[in-house]
Amino acid sequence: MKKATVYIVLTAVLSMLMTISCNQHHEAEYHSLKDKIEVESIDFNGVSITSEQYIGDITTVEVKEGVHSFLIPERKGQITSFPCVECHTEPLQDLQEEGKKKAHWDIQLIHADEEIMNCATCHNGSNMNSLQSLAKGAIDINHSYKLCAQCHSDQFKDWQGGAHGKNIGGWTEPRVVMTCVNCHNPHQPKIQSRWPSRFNTQKVKERE
Ligand code: HEC
Ligand code: HEC
Ligand code: HEC
Ligand code: HEC
Incomplete structure (x- = not known):
């Protein structure tokens, strides 16, 4: 032949x-099942089952990490002190005054040891509009998860797959998930423990 x-x-x-x-x-x-979901979610017995209606008017930005691609909420529009360069046009030393605090009174860093982390670990005085990686590269504030991923790679991996964090909307396309800073304040990221709500089984008089 x-x-x-x-x-x-x-x-x-x-x-x-x-x-x-x-x-x-x-x-x-x-x-594949993925093909099936994709086709049927456009029109499932006359009803559209995309996540779009739940996303509402949240502005989103695209994330592409390995095989994963999804959307996260945009951040810059939510930060009142952005753009930072409105004030940070001159070097930090010139803005700072010995023994005086002129800005950011509300920010207290409770994250890692002082020897390994300070403001300059994540912010660059001469390019304040962006975050700074450990290798001194610029990271867009909208993609701050990349900053966290440098040190918290396990959570970062889990987050990409959906095992850490939260979906906004549903599991149908488009997939929108909360980004790290939606839940963790980068300056005080630890989630404080809370008492679970308990059913009052002891017939103790509850507060009036
Ligand atoms: C309204 C003016 C203003 C804006 C807007 C502003 N800053 Fe500042 N920032 C200052 C001043 C003034 C200082 C000088 C330090 C001080 O007195 O606390 C400062 C200091 C800092 C420092 C150094 C703090 C330290 O203790 O070393 C960081 C980091 C910083 N700013 C980050 C930012 C970032 C990030 C943004 C934008 C999201 C921003 N700032 C927006 C005024 C501003
Ligand atoms: C672990 C990294 C990290 C460190 C350390 C850090 N920041 Fe930030 N900071 C961030 C990230 C990420 C954002 C953006 C948060 C968002 O999207 O809301 C931010 C936002 C800000 C903003 C704007 C939002 C706001 O809360 O006003 C200011 C100002 C700021 N940082 C100042 C500081 C100062 C001053 C220090 C030191 C005391 C500091 N940061 C230390 C990661 C860090
Ligand atoms: C330079 C490395 C570094 C970066 C960047 C960083 N972290 Fe951390 N983070 C640490 C260290 C170190 C600790 C303290 C770990 C401990 O106490 O077990 C910590 C603690 C935490 C904790 C509390 C852990 C616990 O056991 O409860 C959370 C949550 C967290 N970081 C989230 C974040 C988020 C979100 C970002 C990005 C905005 C971020 N981190 C960026 C190093 C980093
Ligand atoms: C929907 C909210 C949410 C998002 C988004 C989120 N986290 Fe968390 N994270 C939590 C909660 C809640 C805990 C506390 C779990 C506990 O105490 O059992 C936690 C715990 C952690 C811890 C402590 C260690 C652990 O696993 O318990 C780290 C570190 C952390 N998150 C990092 C991140 C990073 C990095 C991102 C982004 C890539 C992220 N988180 C996104 C809610 C979130």
């Missing part, structure tokens, strides 16, 4: 096999 004939025969056999395997799984119409 000629090479071309062998190729044609092989292709025919392969496509037959593929059809059989799809039929066995009753998924003749779709080649």
Whole structure:
């Protein structure tokens, strides 16, 4: 047999096999579950089941990390002191005054040890509009998860897959998830423990 004939025969056999395997799984119409969800979520018995209605008017930015691609809420528009360069046009030393605090009174850093972390670990005095990586690269404030990922790689991996964090809307496309700083204040990230609500089984008089 000629090479071309062998190729044609092989292709025919392969496509037959593929059809059989799809039929066995009753998924003749779709080649994967993902395909099925994608097609049926556009019109599921006359109802659209995309996540769009839940996202509402949240402005989002795109995230592409490895095989994952999804949306996260935009941050800069939520930060009242942004753009930082409204004040940070001159070097920090010139803004600072010995023994005097002129700005950011509300910010207290309770994150890691003072020896390993201070404001300059994440902010760059000469490019305040962006965050700063450990290698002194600029990270867009909208993508602050990259900053956290440098030191918290386990949570970062879990977050990409959806095991850490929270979906906004549903599991149908488009997938929008909360970003790290939506839940963790970067300056005081620890989530404080809370008492669980308890059912009053002891017939103790509750507060009036
Ligand atoms: C209204 C003016 C103003 C704006 C807007 C502003 N800053 Fe500042 N910032 C200051 C001044 C003044 C200082 C000098 C230090 C002081 O007195 O606390 C300062 C200091 C800092 C410092 C150094 C603090 C230290 O103790 O070393 C950081 C970091 C900083 N700002 C980050 C930011 C970031 C990030 C933004 C934008 C999201 C921003 N600032 C927006 C006025 C401003
Ligand atoms: C672990 C990294 C990290 C450290 C350390 C850090 N920041 Fe930030 N900071 C961030 C991130 C991330 C944001 C953006 C948060 C957001 O999207 O709301 C931010 C936002 C800010 C803002 C604007 C929002 C606001 O809360 O007013 C100011 C001002 C600021 N930082 C100042 C400081 C100062 C001053 C210090 C030191 C005392 C400091 N930061 C230390 C990560 C850090
Ligand atoms: C330079 C490294 C570094 C960066 C960048 C960083 N962290 Fe951390 N983070 C630490 C260290 C160190 C601790 C203290 C760990 C401990 O106490 O077990 C910590 C503690 C935490 C904790 C509390 C952990 C606990 O056990 O409760 C949270 C939550 C957290 N970081 C979230 C973040 C988020 C969100 C960001 C990005 C805005 C971030 N971190 C950026 C190093 C970092
Ligand atoms: C929807 C809210 C939410 C988002 C988004 C989120 N976290 Fe968390 N994170 C939590 C809560 C709640 C805890 C506390 C869990 C506990 O105490 O059991 C936590 C715990 C942590 C801890 C402490 C260690 C642990 O696993 O318990 C770290 C570190 C952390 N988060 C980092 C991150 C980073 C980095 C991101 C972004 C890539 C992120 N988180 C996104 C809610 C969130």
